[in-house]
Amino acid sequence: MADKGRIIAITGKGGTGKTVVSTLFVRFLSEQDVPLAIDADPASSLPAALGIEVNRTIGDLREEIAQPSAIPFDQSMPTDMMLERKIGELLVNTPDFSILTMGRSEGPGCYCLINDILRHAIDRFSKRFATVVIDCEAGLEHLSRRTMRDVDTLIVVSDPTMRGIKTAGVIREISDKLEISFGKIYLILNKADDEERAFFEDKIKEVGVELIGVVPQDANVKAFDKIGKPLIDLPDDSPAVVAVRDIVERLGLMRE
Ligand SMILES: Nc1ncnc2c1ncn2[C@@H]1O[C@H](COP(=O)(O)OP(=O)(O)OP(=O)(O)O)[C@@H](O)[C@H]1O
Ligand SMILES: [Mg+2]
Known part of the structure; x- marks a missing residue:
């Protein structure tokens, strides 16, 4: 096995379906390995979508480290190792997948330290897990901070609106400018029918990303979200589940 796992980041404009797509990616990847899911959105909705309760986040760890009165790390251990152990303690492990949650910064503090820890975690855990799925915060924050600099596959989720598609174009331009070298960048058109697909196909090509599916x-997605039922438990034959399975296969992420 390669020493580095495949890192897949799911990004896009707000409310387009990043968390739904991330959840289903984790579901399919867990059929063959134990993937790591990373919730990189301070608004944090991936754990609930995966049916997991998370008690401690990177935000909490940041508070601990940034406290002026913080007890210094164990001096007998290198800081790097100590940090890795501390991040390791934030993981929630299930037999199917593990999850790490970024969480929020309390008070007015900036996100620099949280992002640094997140980058460090992605770097370290990508060696330990076969695949890492990152549900990003809406917008361009993680790109401009280069948190996602080592991503193999960047997925932009868009709804069938020009704003969603243009966001994909901006994401591609920014990654070119910042010299973030994604292995590949793809677009998923979510909540769309055949007519909308036909309408947006050329526009997606124009912004320079490849439509992967x-x-x-899906009425079930809406119904599950309405009552807060974990999306990972959507039925196998639910339209969104079928479509995302097809995409995961097309990306070559399913063995066989
Ligand atoms: N294929 C779909 N069919 C029906 N509803 C959907 C579908 N995909 C997403 N939704 C609905 O759209 C809304 C946004 O989805 P989701 O939370 O996954 O988006 P997001 O991009 O993660 O949002 P945010 O930017 O707030 O993190 C939710 O109410 C969800 O139920
Ligand atoms: Mg989300």
């Missing part, structure tokens, strides 16, 4: 409106 279309996910239809």
